[in-house]
Amino acid sequence: MVAKLPIKIHQRTRSDHASEVAEDYVEAIADAIEQRGVCRAVDLVKHFAVTHATVNNTIKRLERDGLVTTAPYQPVELTSAGRRLASQSRRRHEVVEAFLKKLGVSDQTAAVDSEGIEHHVSKETLAAMKRVLDRGWPQ
Amino acid sequence: MVAKLPIKIHQRTRSDHASEVAEDYVEAIADAIEQRGVCRAVDLVKHFAVTHATVNNTIKRLERDGLVTTAPYQPVELTSAGRRLASQSRRRHEVVEAFLKKLGVSDQTAAVDSEGIEHHVSKETLAAMKRVLDRGWPQ
DNA sequence: GCCCAAAGTTAGCCATGGCTAACTCCGGGT
């Protein structure tokens, strides 16, 4: 298998990586805003079980990348790009999780595995999962 | 969704990350040994499309972690732990890829997506996919 | 109105996994 389709696959795997944290964060920020009106850094601290310092670093990167806006001691806001990414990530997440449940795995496992898997599911695979949810198994 | 099952999920996602590269490497090393008798660093350079220096760093980590043995200017050997991890990773990879094909996605997409997904598939989800391959779709 | 705890910030550290540049080693062809 060495040197079969290697370059494109691994470069994509790497660039995917770069945006996984961003996707998780905007998703969590959108959830917090929806549920509590605003998103404070401490919400993210609790959600991801990391320190305040880490959340701060990450938010700075998100701001640099145009996904959120912040001001000192103020809640985090999503830009329109951030909102777009959030809703797209959430949809992907929901489809993957529902698909795993339909596959027959426990709710617990579906919740855990979908967190990891969602970032690696292409449009085509997502569509295939969606098809199963809408119209049942192939054949 | 913030603060629902948060800690365990995200800590697992992080520790998974740590071993993804290791799994990819032992898998590639096992493949090279199988196909060409030995695995040289240059095989990994080509496979992952990274530089020699990066391969060297990674091999040092793998050696530190007891997965491979090396000597200067000699091929890379897998330890028994390395072989175990390689065959387990390969099996997981094969099941995921075959499952995606059965789901109806193209061979190309199945190859690419399985690379990313394999590292996040739990025993339970893997078993569910295996069941579909062996005995067809649920119901 | 003050004061304390919670929230946020900042500085500085670490490992991972990338890179370039400059070097050394080794083996095959002339």
Next chain:
DNA sequence: ACCCGGAGTTAGCCATGGCTAACTTTGGGC
């Protein structure tokens, strides 16, 4: 025999995403 190019090594850099420690800000309860 040598020498040259490909393979391997080493040093040093960078971004990401973690951390601790020390600090400041903010706001709610007394």
